[in-house]
Amino acid sequence: MRRDAIRRVVIVGGGTAGWMAAAAISRVLGEMPGLSIELVESEEIGTVGVGEATIPQIVLFNQMLGIDEAEFVRETRATYKLGIEFVDWLRPGHRYVHPFGFYGLDMKGIEFHHFWLKGQALGQHAPLDDYSLCIVGGLQGRFAHPRPDQPGSPLSKIGYAFQFDAGLYARFLRRRAEGHGVVRTEGRIVDVERDGTTGHVAAVLLQSGQRVEGDLFLDCSGFKGLLIEGAMEAGFEDWTRWLPCDRAVAVPCENGGDRQPLTRSTARGAGWQWRIPLQHRIGNGYVYASQHISDDEATATLLVHLDGTPLAEPRQLRFTAGHRRSAWVGNVVALGLAGGFLEPLESTSIHLVQSAIARLLTYWPNRRFDQREIDRFNAAHVADYVDIRDFLLLHYRATERDDTPFWTYCRTLEPPPGLAEKLAIFRANGRIFRNHDELFTETSWLSVMVGQGVLPGDYHPAADLLSDDETLSRLHHIRQVVADTASIMPMQDDYLGQIGCTLHHAGIRS
Numbered sequence: 001m002r003r004d005a006i007r008r009v010v011i012v013g014g015g016t017a018g019w020m021a022a023a024a025i026s027r028v029l030g031e032m033p034g035l036s037i038e039l040v041e042s043e044e045i046g047t048v049g050v051g052e053a054t055i056p057q058i059v060l061f062n063q064m065l066g067i068d069e070a071e072f073v074r075e076t077r078a079t080y081k082l083g084i085e086f087v088d089w090l091r092p093g094h095r096y097v098h099p100f101g102f103y104g105l106d107m108k109g110i111e112f113h114h115f116w117l118k119g120q121a122l123g124q125h126a127p128l129d130d131y132s133l134c135i136v137g138g139l140q141g142r143f144a145h146p147r148p149d150q151p152g153s154p155l156s157k158i159g160y161a162f163q164f165d166a167g168l169y170a171r172f173l174r175r176r177a178e179g180h181g182v183v184r185t186e187g188r189i190v191d192v193e194r195d196g197t198t199g200h201v202a203a204v205l206l207q208s209g210q211r212v213e214g215d216l217f218l219d220c221s222g223f224k225g226l227l228i229e230g231a232m233e234a235g236f237e238d239w240t241r242w243l244p245c246d247r248a249v250a251v252p253c254e255n256g257g258d259r260q261p262l263t264r265s266t267a268r269g270a271g272w273q274w275r276i277p278l279q280h281r282i283g284n285g286y287v288y289a290s291q292h293i294s295d296d297e298a299t300a301t302l303l304v305h306l307d308g309t310p311l312a313e314p315r316q317l318r319f320t321a322g323h324r325r326s327a328w329v330g331n332v333v334a335l336g337l338a339g340g341f342l343e344p345l346e347s348t349s350i351h352l353v354q355s356a357i358a359r360l361l362t363y364w365p366n367r368r369f370d371q372r373e374i375d376r377f378n379a380a381h382v383a384d385y386v387d388i389r390d391f392l393l394l395h396y397r398a399t400e401r402d403d404t405p406f407w408t409y410c411r412t413l414e415p416p417p418g419l420a421e422k423l424a425i426f427r428a429n430g431r432i433f434r435n436h437d438e439l440f441t442e443t444s445w446l447s448v449m450v451g452q453g454v455l456p457g458d459y460h461p462a463a464d465l466l467s468d469d470e471t472l473s474r475l476h477h478i479r480q481v482v483a484d485t486a487s488i489m490p491m492q493d494d495y496l497g498q499i500g501c502t503l504h505h506a507g508i509r510s
Helices: 015-029 057-064 069-075 112-121 133-139 166-179 295-304 349-362 371-397 405-412 417-429 442-451 461-465 468-488 492-498
Strands: 008-012 036-041 079-081 083-087 095-099 161-163 183-186 189-194 201-206 211-213 216-219 236-238 247-253 263-268 271-277 282-288 315-318 322-324 332-334
Touching: 008 015, 008 211, 015 036, 015 057, 015 166, 015 349, 057 069, 057 161, 057 349, 069 166, 079 492, 083 133, 095 133, 095 442, 112 461, 112 468, 133 468, 166 183, 247 295, 271 295, 282 295, 322 371, 332 349, 349 371, 371 405, 371 417, 371 442, 417 442
Parallel strands: 008 036, 008 216, 036 183, 083 263, 216 332
Antiparallel strands: 079 161, 083 095, 189 201, 201 211, 236 322, 247 282, 247 315, 263 271, 271 282
């Protein structure tokens, strides 16, 4: 074994981020000679559970861990997710869905939406949503796994994710991690010891007097950033001017209302409300700007818009949108909320943990900690946050709402240059570009721009390779195929029942 190899990994904090890291590292690197992984957490310290909804990348993460999907869905009381429905964002009474998967069918070497835009110009006003199987099926409460063996069917292009109980997911991953040799240590950290020569963290000291040494420390301590900020003073980039929401109130309630495999985001007077339906309950929360509404008013607004009886007391959360200027400093890497926070409007919280873990595995260090690789890690970390920030800001900036001071502020704020360029190019010619391997695809940008009322003045000239009649005929055919396919998809609840899930409906507490 090489002398400078990392031998002792210490994960500070449990929750979703900590146990995702423990499960992934032990799965991928657990057989490295001499490697030990220890996770330190305290049952006295609660976790922030705002991130119950996910995006399709979670499927790949679970597969990497060798997780059986049916077992995972049962153990975490998960439901499936085909997209996010946005209600009242463009204007009160308006709604659209940001789907996973794709719209329609690309033709003549160009994206489908250019033919849809041409159809709009020809008077065919069917909404973009009608061309997405994830939307049409999802709104009917249906779900099916993708069928790559049927390349000619819309089923081949279904994308899906999950909505689950984050606490149960952490426990599920803990069992797997401990099965791969991860050691959990209970205790509250009261001090951090640093090496006088390198400045690296040498050990964390627990209230019990125990000293936990490590070569590499992963900070999963939440907003506090116990190591990355408290010890290493990484600094924080504050994005409140672009994303003014700084608080949330969350409460679960009994199941009620529809059973669609969709996360729902409903715009409110000073922010937005999430609705995440699980097998046993619905997760709800109001993300808001404290400058525009009081905590009591926000709580009252949330409670009056629940689908069922509350199952707990409302819980208040405070946060600042932004990121650590450096997520990796010395021998400390921040994951999850310790690395930054962006509101869960597009369900990216858990993905940011997953992305950072994958990047850490790519740049797995030795005890020399090459600064060039650390710099690349940090640059990619910032790029992730910038990409997501701009996409979130699109929802706020592209709106017609002027009914409250909050929405007037959002509608009139100056967008960052990257978002401004995307909007200008799309408005002109319907073109969507990505500068690099951004998280959100062309389909995602299309969905939200159109859904938020950003409509192009033109379409790709190659769309005229099809005659007007042929264009309208193909559009009609695609809509019909999508509708017919959706009608034969099973209902999500039936699908869950087939894999052994026990559902709790209105009036039944779990």
